[in-house]
Amino acid sequence: MTVLAKGPHAGYRANHAKGIVLTGSFTPSASAATLSKAPHFLQTVPVTVRFSNPTGIPTLPDASPNASPHGIAIRFQLPEGAVTDIVSISYNGFPVATPEDFLLFLNAVASTKPDSPKPTPVEQFLATHPAAMKFVSTPKPAPVSFSTLAFYGVNAFQFTNAKGQTEYARYRIEPLDGMKALTPEQASAAAPNYLMDELPTRVAKGPVKFRISAQIAAKGDSINDGTAVWPDDRPQIELGILSLDKMSPDSAAAEKLLAFNPLLLTDGIAPSADPVLLSRPIAYSVSVVRRLTTK
Structure with missing residues (x-):
């Protein structure tokens, strides 16, 4: 990744180097508990969210064709100081x-x-x-805003509810404002940091909201292969509403310390045997160490 990014770029992630951090809350739907007994599916919890561009190039223009798929990483603050994360991208697969x-x-x-x-x-x-x-x-057209992008969990997880019933599912995160993209002409004229500049202005006017759902695997669907996209007709269970209403007061400092991990799970959610999912924390830990120690 360092070679591809023409780095190393000290203090930045090896991938998704350019990003922005917000805070807010997640309020579960009534149906969330039917899928999982996870604590954030039972009560409203605070969240920290990072939107990002891919690649390890921190100066990559936001409308560049190489800036997509974009990323979202969500940290749920659970009772008694615990946390759990979702890491997703704006491409289904x-x-x-x-x-x-x-x-x-x-x-x-x-x-x-x-x-x-x-x-x-x-x-x-x-x-x-x-x-x-x-x-x-x-x-993958450039979005009008991070708030007009849908994001997809490419790895499946096993969800267990209070009755012990289990389902495999993948996350879907859809903007309540709807999906909106720039025209090619608008993308060509866009400022290099237009996504990072637009979001604070939008949040100052009101919360940015997303619906988080779980797409349920059917019998025969591959749960251990992120290249195997499930059909859109698979049932979905609404998990709740993500509402982001504040920018991090120091996004750069927050980004450097935040280390999202899709295997940082809680009771009621377990990993599938997807080898890409299981390998992610190892790569992430190496990236964190380099980010904090490279001068």
């Missing part, structure tokens, strides 16, 4: 199914140069990995 293929993908991108002979290393990889080809070729 992941380019690869295993950590090994993800490393091959990154190495193929890093080794592809402007003068690389055809087919280039990345072209060779994409030709043999259809999910990755779809991931990079699907249009």
Whole structure:
């Protein structure tokens, strides 16, 4: 990731380097407890949220084609000082199914140069990995705002309610303002930091809200492969409303210390056996150490 980002960039994440932090609350719906006994599905809790652009380049323009899919990371503050996280992106699916293929993908991108002979290393990889080809070729228009993006959990989790009933599901996070994108002309004219500048102005006028739902796996759906997107007709259970009403007073300092972890779970939510999900905390921990110690 450092090679791809032309870094290292001291004090920044290896990926999703550019971001902005807000705070607010999550209020569960009446149906949330039917899926899970997790404490934040039973009562309103405070949240800290980071929106971000991908790549390790902290100066990447917000409307750049390389700035999507964007990310959202949500930290729920649970009773007695506990926390749990959701980490999602603004694209429904992941380019690869295993950590090994993800490393091959990154190495193929890093080794592809402007003068690389055809087919280039990345072209060779994409030709043999259809999910990755779809991931990079699907249009991802620049959003009007972080608040007009939908986000998707590409990894499944096992949810257990108070009766001991279990379901596998993936998160969906949808903006109550609706999804809105810039036109190509608007994106070309957008300021480099337009997303980061727009959000504080919007929040000053009123809370930014999202509906968090769980898309339920049907029998036969792959729960351990992020490239296997489930059909839209799968049932969804509304979990609650995420309401963001304040900017972090020092977003840069907060970003440096925050370390979101999708396996930082609570009673009522357990990981699937998705190998990409299970490998994430290891990579994140390395990134945190480097971020805090690289000068």
